[in-house]
Amino acid sequence: AQTVTQSQPEMSVQEAETVTLSCTYDTSESDYYLFWYKQPPSRQMILVIRQEAYKQQNATENRFSVNFQKAAKSFSLKISDSQLGDAAMYFCAYRNNYGGATNKLIFGTGTLLAVQP
Amino acid sequence: EAQVTQNPRYLITVTGKKLTVTCSQNMNHEYMSWYRQDPGLGLRQIYYSMNVEVTDKGDVPEGYKVSRKEKRNFPLILESPSPNQTSLYFCASSPTGRPNYGYTFGSGTRLTVV
Numbered sequence: 001a002q003t004v005t006q007s008q009p010e011m012s013v014q015e016a017e018t019v020t021l022s023c024t025y026d027t028s029e030s031d032y033y034l035f036w037y038k039q040p041p042s043r044q045m046i047l048v049i050r051q052e053a054y055k056q057q058n059a060t061e062n063r064f065s066v067n068f069q070k071a072a073k074s075f076s077l078k079i080s081d082s083q084l085g086d087a088a089m090y091f092c093a094y095r096n097n098y099g100g101a102t103n104k105l106i107f108g109t110g111t112l113l114a115v116q117p
Numbered sequence: 118e119a120q121v122t123q124n125p126r127y128l129i130t131v132t133g134k135k136l137t138v139t140c141s142q143n144m145n146h147e148y149m150s151w152y153r154q155d156p157g158l159g160l161r162q163i164y165y166s167m168n169v170e171v172t173d174k175g176d177v178p179e180g181y182k183v184s185r186k187e188k189r190n191f192p193l194i195l196e197s198p199s200p201n202q203t204s205l206y207f208c209a210s211s212p213t214g215r216p217n218y219g220y221t222f223g224s225g226t227r228l229t230v231v
Contacts, residue, residue: 106151
């Protein structure tokens with residue numbers, strides 16, 4: 001069974017600095033997708049960035065980028081120029097590229113990011 | 118606006134009193150799912166539905182029921198709630214055949230069972 005591990009329950013960063021959130025996963029599949037979701041205090045789940053496993057190039061969305069290491073099964077999120085609005089719980093998630101029961105999103109346990117002014 | 122609508126946002130109930138959390142999506146998605154979020158455990162899947170009248174258990178289905186009579190609606194039913202079902206619940210939807218889509222989530226239901 002696939003699993004997703006986030007080993008940092010909490011992180012803190014100074015405003016305008018850079019922070020990296022870690023995520024590792026375990027799968028025997030070769031074709032899959034990885035996601036980072038942000039959950040601010042409003043509880044809304046917001047998709048931050050996604051990565052397709054067959055693409056070697058790391059995904060980037062404005063100040064958010066990932067470091068995808070397929071062989072190491074690692075998928076870290078880097079937030080540059082951190083802003084107060086980045087304070088939230090961040091979840092790493094995995095999804096197979098197949099239908100049926102394996103089509104679910106599998107989540108890590110989350111990392112709570114605090115941004116200090 | 119494309120969205121998943123979940124109600125209620127907050128709910129406090131007593132042990133054993135049947136309740137239903139509603140979920141509706143307006144994106145014509147085939148796949149719908151319920152998750153519960155607990156501190157230190159992340160989000161875990163309760164039930165999912167691949168299409169109308171097709172539902173199946175997720176990882177933590179005990180104590181829950183679902184139905185999918187219409188494509189847009191996927192209610193979560195707790196027939197006899199217990200305190201260990203106190204949690205934050207999310208409904209989500211996704212088109213099938215597009216795993217890169219991720220999910221569209223509802224805004225969550227905070228359930229407290231006393």
